[in-house]
Amino acid sequence: xxxxQFTSTKRSIDPSLLEVKVSLNSxxxxxxxxxxxxxxxxxxxxxxxxxxxxxxxxxxLINIGDYIxxxxxxxxxxxxxxFILNKACPVYYSLxxxxxx
Numbered sequence: 001x002x003x004x005q006f007t008s009t010k011r012s013i014d015p016s017l018l019e020v021k022v023s024l025n026s027x028x029x030x031x032x033x034x035x036x037x038x039x040x041x042x043x044x045x046x047x048x049x050x051x052x053x054x055x056x057x058x059x060x061l062i063n064i065g066d067y068i069x070x071x072x073x074x075x076x077x078x079x080x081x082x083f084i085l086n087k088a089c090p091v092y093y094s095l096x097x098x099x100x101x
Contacts, residue, residue, distance in 0.1 A: 016075045019048070020085040022066045027087045033068070034059045041073040042081045 022028060028036060033047055033056055046055040048067040054060040062068070068085055072078055 013073050014075055016072045016078050017069070018072070018078055018082060018085075019067045019069050020082060022062055022064055022068065023086075023088060024064055025088040025090075026062075026064070027089055028062045028068070028085075029064055031062055032059050033062055036068075036085070038070075039077060039080055039084065042077055043071045043073075045069045045071055 033044060036044060038044060044056050046053055046058075046069050047060055047062065048054075048069060049060065049063070053069075060066075070081060070085065072081055
C-alpha cells in the first residue's frame with residue numbers, strides 16, 4: 001500500500017529548477033522578491049546577488065543583474081513561469097526621435 005502511494009505521488013511531482021536574469025527593463029526591478037505573482041505549483045526560492053544566495057525569507061529588493069531562482073513542481077510549468085519572470089516594460093525607440101544627432 002505504501003509503495004503504491006509513493007509511486008502515485010512521484011508521478012505527480014517532477015521538480016524543475018530555473019533561473020532568470022533580471023534585465024534592464026524588467027518589471028520586477030525595484031520590487032521585493034515576495035511581491036512576484038507566481039503560478040500555482042511554482043515556488044520562488046530566492047535570488048542570487050553578486051554571487052551570494054539570498055533566500056525568499058529575507059525578501060530582497062530585486063535589481064538589474066540579479067538572478068531569480070525558482071522551482072516548478074512539474075516541467076510543463078517551466079515555459080509559463082519563465083515568461084512571467086521575464087516580463088519587461090516596453091522600451092520606446094524611434095529613428096525619427098533619436099536624441100543622438
